[in-house]
Amino acid sequence: xxxxLNLDGYRDTKVNFKFPELKSIDGKIxxxxxxxxxxxxxxxxxxxxxxxxxxxxxxxxxxxxYGSHKDFQFLSFTFETKEDALxxxxxxxxxxxxxxxxxxxxxxxxxxxxxxxxxxINRQGQITFIICxxxxxxxxxxxxxxxxYAKEIDRQLFTN
Numbered sequence: 829x830x831x832x833l834n835l836d837g838y839r840d841t842k843v844n845f846k847f848p849e850l851k852s853i854d855g856k857i858x859x860x861x862x863x864x865x866x867x868x869x870x871x872x873x874x875x876x877x878x879x880x881x882x883x884x885x886x887x888x889x890x891x892x893x894y895g896s897h898k899d900f901q902f903l904s905f906t907f908e909t910k911e912d913a914l915x916x917x918x919x920x921x922x923x924x925x926x927x928x929x930x931x932x933x934x935x936x937x938x939x940x941x942x943x944x945x946x947x948x949i950n951r952q953g954q955i956t957f958i959i960c961x962x963x964x965x966x967x968x969x970x971x972x973x974x975x976x977y978a979k980e981i982d983r984q985l986f987t988n
Contacts, residue, residue, distance in 0.1 A: 879962030
């Protein structure tokens with residue numbers, strides 16, 4: 829797993845995260861404007877990625893922990909078809925929003941990094957944290973989510 833890249837303090841490297849109007853598999857519409865005034869946690873995954881699947885339980889817990897906070901939102905992106913995403917969501921009991929994006933577009937959104945890729949977007953819509961890669965073991969994946977990801981969300985939600 830690659831180390832986390834925390835971009836706070838590096839004004840020149842902050843990138844606005846942008847995407848066209850997209851619909852989650854449950855029908856909710858998201859736009860780049862949806863990112864404004866919220867801390868947004870975004871996870872990119874696909875079914876054939878063992879580290880992506882290993883994170884699912886821990887990501888569900890993370891969504892459960894922060895999902896009701898008024899200044900937080902959780903999005904996940906996959907290049908799976910809507911039908912496959914629904915099947916995967918049911919199989920793994922995923923509670924968080926899932927947005928299906930064409931494969932070539934998802935690679936643009938993650939700057940051609942690998943999977944899983946996780947980002948935290950600040951209230952101004954800028955990427956301030958990005959990490960790529962993960963562990964295929966659920967216990968190790970949970971440790972990353974519970975420590976690194978939760979710590980970053982806490983830092984942005986409660987200290988800014």
